[in-house]
Amino acid sequence: MPGKRPDHVTGFGPGNARIAHMTKEPENNDASGKPGWRPVLGLSDEPSAAPELPVRAGTVFDQPEPEQLLELTVIIPARNEEDCIGACVESLVRQSEEGFELGRDWELIVVDDDSTDRTAEITRSFPGVALMKAARLEKGWTGKANAIWTAARRARGKWLLFTDADTIHEPGDLHRGIHEATRHKAGMLSYSPRQIVSGFAQRSLMPLVFCELALAYPPDKVSDPAQRVAAANGQYLLIEREAYRRIGGHQAVRDKVLEDVEMAFTAKRRKLGLRFRYADDAVSTRMYRSTAAMIEGWTKNLALLFDNALSLAVWRALDFFLLFGLPVLAFELWSAHFTSRSLAWLGAGWVLALLWLRNLFRFYRRVARSNFPFFDCAITPLGLPLFVFLLYRSWFQHKMLKQVSWKGRTYAQ
Numbered sequence: 001m002p003g004k005r006p007d008h009v010t011g012f013g014p015g016n017a018r019i020a021h022m023t024k025e026p027e028n029n030d031a032s033g034k035p036g037w038r039p040v041l042g043l044s045d046e047p048s049a050a051p052e053l054p055v056r057a058g059t060v061f062d063q064p065e066p067e068q069l070l071e072l073t074v075i076i077p078a079r080n081e082e083d084c085i086g087a088c089v090e091s092l093v094r095q096s097e098e099g100f101e102l103g104r105d106w107e108l109i110v111v112d113d114d115s116t117d118r119t120a121e122i123t124r125s126f127p128g129v130a131l132m133k134a135a136r137l138e139k140g141w142t143g144k145a146n147a148i149w150t151a152a153r154r155a156r157g158k159w160l161l162f163t164d165a166d167t168i169h170e171p172g173d174l175h176r177g178i179h180e181a182t183r184h185k186a187g188m189l190s191y192s193p194r195q196i197v198s199g200f201a202q203r204s205l206m207p208l209v210f211c212e213l214a215l216a217y218p219p220d221k222v223s224d225p226a227q228r229v230a231a232a233n234g235q236y237l238l239i240e241r242e243a244y245r246r247i248g249g250h251q252a253v254r255d256k257v258l259e260d261v262e263m264a265f266t267a268k269r270r271k272l273g274l275r276f277r278y279a280d281d282a283v284s285t286r287m288y289r290s291t292a293a294m295i296e297g298w299t300k301n302l303a304l305l306f307d308n309a310l311s312l313a314v315w316r317a318l319d320f321f322l323l324f325g326l327p328v329l330a331f332e333l334w335s336a337h338f339t340s341r342s343l344a345w346l347g348a349g350w351v352l353a354l355l356w357l358r359n360l361f362r363f364y365r366r367v368a369r370s371n372f373p374f375f376d377c378a379i380t381p382l383g384l385p386l387f388v389f390l391l392y393r394s395w396f397q398h399k400m401l402k403q404v405s406w407k408g409r410t411y412a413q
Contacts, residue, residue, distance in 0.1 A: 066156045069241070072106040072174060073157030077134070077147035078123070079113035079407050081165035083289060086122045091169040093126055100175060102128045107156060110165075111147040119165075141254045143409055144234075149250040160244055162237045166285050167193060173282040177238050180275070184223075187243030187272035188264065190232035191279035192219075195372065196286040202294060203376045204383025205390075206287075209298065210370035212312070213305065214278075222264075222276040230268040231276055234260035236283050243272045257404060257411060258304045278371055295390065300404045302394035313391035319363060320384040326356035 074092060078085050089110065096102035110123045113134040123131045132154075134147040148162055159178055163169070181189040192213075197206050217231035237260055247266045253259040268274045288294035303309045333349030367377045397404050402413045 070104075070106050070157045071100070072159045072161060072178065073151075073155035074106065074108045074161045074163065074174070075148055075151045075155065076108075076110045076163055076165050077113055077144050078110055078115060078119050078165040079143060079147070080115045080117045081119050082115075082117040082122060084166045084286070085110070085119050086125075088163075088165050088167055088169075089123060089126050089129060091167075092163075092174070093129065095169070095171060095174050096128070106174070109151045109155070111151045113143050113147040142257060142259065142411060143407065145250045145254045145256070145259050149254070152244070152249055155241075158241050160239050160241060162234060162239075163283075164235045164285065166287060167235050168284045170282050170284075173279075176282065177236075181238055181240070184275050185273050186223075186275035187240045187246075188232065188267045189238040189275045190260070190264065191236035191277065191282050192233045193235050193282075194280035194284040196284055197372075197376065198286075199291065200379075201291045201383070201386065202288065204379045205294070205298075205386050207367050207370040207372040207376050207380050208316070208383055208387045209302075210372065211367045214369040214371075215366070216306065217276075219277045223274060225268070225271065225273075228268075230261070230264040230274060232260040232264035232274075233276075235285050235287075236279070237263070239263075239267075240272075243267065246270060246272060255411075257300055257406075257413070261305070280371065295393075296406060298390045299394045299397055300406050302391055303398040304394075306391070309391045309395045313388045313395070316384055316391070317388050319359075320381065320388070322356070322359045323363065323381045323384075326352050326359070330356065 076085075076088065081088075089108070092108055093102060096106075100106065102108060107130060108128070109130045109132055110119075111132045111134050112120045112123070114137075120131060123129060132151055134143070135150045137143060137146050152160060152162075159181075161174065161177070177189060177191070181187075195206055195210065197203050213231075217229060221227040221229045222231045247263055247270065250259060250263075252266065253262045256262045264274060264276070288297055306312050330349045330352040333352065363381070364377060367380050370377065394404075398413050403410055404413060405411075
């Protein structure tokens with residue numbers, strides 16, 4: 001939700017052939033009477049090669065198509081989310097209105113992923129909200145991908161929105177999201193939510209992470225079909241029904257810890273249309289409710305988000321030394337005893353002070369890209385040791401131990 005991915009991920013090959021889907025509508029038949037091609041939202045008008053995925057008219061992932069599709073299906077995977085699921089569902093249910101009525105024009109599905117708390121009970125308290133039990137978790141699947149896939153195969157919406165249980169949706173963001181994707185001819189639209197943080201550890205660390213993400217995954221480049229960089233945020237991922245089928249759904253990313261980013265790369269390679277932006281006007285989220293959860297979460301993600309996690313840790317350690325070491329050195333020079341060379345040492349101290357101010361300004365400009373408030377950005381130098389530690393810890397877990405843990409489950413890498 002960094003830079004160009006390695007060639008094995010971002011490499012462009014035959015998979016970039018323009019894709020369209022077949023339809024049985026008579027007016028699209030060619031001279032031979034065979035079904036013709038109708039462009040999918042965000043795709044080219046005509047295919048230059050046969051679709052990469054098998055096409056079976058009238059079905060989506062081997063499930064019978066509904067006689068009439070709804071406008072939207074919202075899917076929330078939830079595992080022990082009693083602290084936040086109520087606020088999330090309420091913010092979505094409130095968007096039901098005349099002309100966009102829940103149960104008639106769109107549906108909301110919460111998938112209970114083996115929760116042991118009150119997640120299911122709280123969900124049942126909302127009329128019109130469907131509660132599903134996640135399918136049995138098979139080997140080679142992540143819990144989130146399995147939960148979403150359980151509901152996605154039965155979704156009745158023209159558009160599918162995958163959103164996390166810790167999000168809060170602004171009024172009208174569902175309608176606006178569909179309108180934005182349609183206007184920009186994007187088969188996939190993803191928002192980076194406004195982050196809600198609390199406590200010193202979160203306030204000092206989260207801006208550091210998100211400024212690096214903003215620099216490595218610039219939204220303008222992500223949304224540009226000519227650029228190879230791609231990204232998405234699973235906290236708000238809206239995808240057109242046919243585009244979802246074309247990328248293989250969550251079954252295609254079943255073993256990926258960062259399934260949202262992988263889906264974005266696939267969507268871009270197959271020219272389905274990708275749009276990504278920071279959207280504080282649409283959705284907010286509190287990703288972590290404790291420091292322990294934050295450490296576990298970023299340990300799981302950082303080495304995947306940043307291919308250069310170890311070198312990034314070295315650079316941020318250097319930042320810490322410059323921000324805190326230069327003032328100490330300058331003060332020592334200013335405090336030197338008067339000798340024949342006192343003026344020279346005093347001048348050197350001022351040079352170091354100016355270098356410190358320049359580095360401080362450069363650092364703040366970098367962190368300000370995170371879209372966090374001024375105070376949170378201002379205290380981020382104090383969060384650098386924790387950021388360096390998490391970068392190293394994530395690298396070690398992925399590269400050396402080759403496994404990560406999340407919400408009571410361990411995934412091999």
